[in-house]
Amino acid sequence: MGMNKMDQSSQIRTVCVYCGSGGGTSPAFVASAKAFGKVLADNGITLIYGGGNIGMMGTVSAAVMENGGKVVGIIPEFLLTKERAGRHGADNLIVTRDMHERKQKMFEMSDAFVAMPGGVGTLEEIVEQMTWAQLGRHKKPILLANIEDFWQPLCALLDHMRALEFIRGDFNFNLLVADEVEDILPTLQAAAAETPESAKDMKAVEPEKL
DSSP: OOGGGSOGGGOOOEEEEEOOSSOOSOHHHHHHHHHHHHHHHHTTOEEEEOOBOSHHHHHHHHHHHHTTOOEEEEEEGGGTTTTTBOOSOGGGEEEESSHHHHHHHHHHHOSEEEEOSOOHHHHHHHHHHHHHHHTTSOOOOEEEEOGGGTTHHHHHHHHHHHHTTSSOGGGOOOEEEESSHHHHHHHHHHHHHTSOHHHHTOOOOOGGGO
């Protein structure tokens, strides 16, 4: 997609990817992380991620760097050894005091959020972005990379909540879903193009102040 055809204000320059510190049982999961890392690098989009170099996290970040892209890892001190912080050079690894500061920085630095297959941490991080969107704290695109229907149970739960009107009216939010890696970036770009620039400058509040 030619960037010159897009309004400058609607461009996605950084994408936060939430994903597992494991690789899962299907080879398709790791393959999708590798493919999406290449897509980000090829389009000059900086990866913002959790800073580890194992599992899906390690795969997506390595793929960005191998294809000449830029990576910013954000990791709390206590996870430095557990998730084996990636060696991206000092400028590209931000160490935070705790998880709250990590999530705040990831939010502030990112134009969009993508959840690839992962575990409880991945689920918690993408649901937090949904919560902030629901409460009007931001309008940045949020997307589930539904590789091999990984996120189908979450989509079903959200549909269930809507049917029972726990998600309704002002509490609704735009959740994007892409089944294929090649659909992720175009879907994010289309959503960003529809978001007024003023809405992107919303500042997230500290989680404990929500």
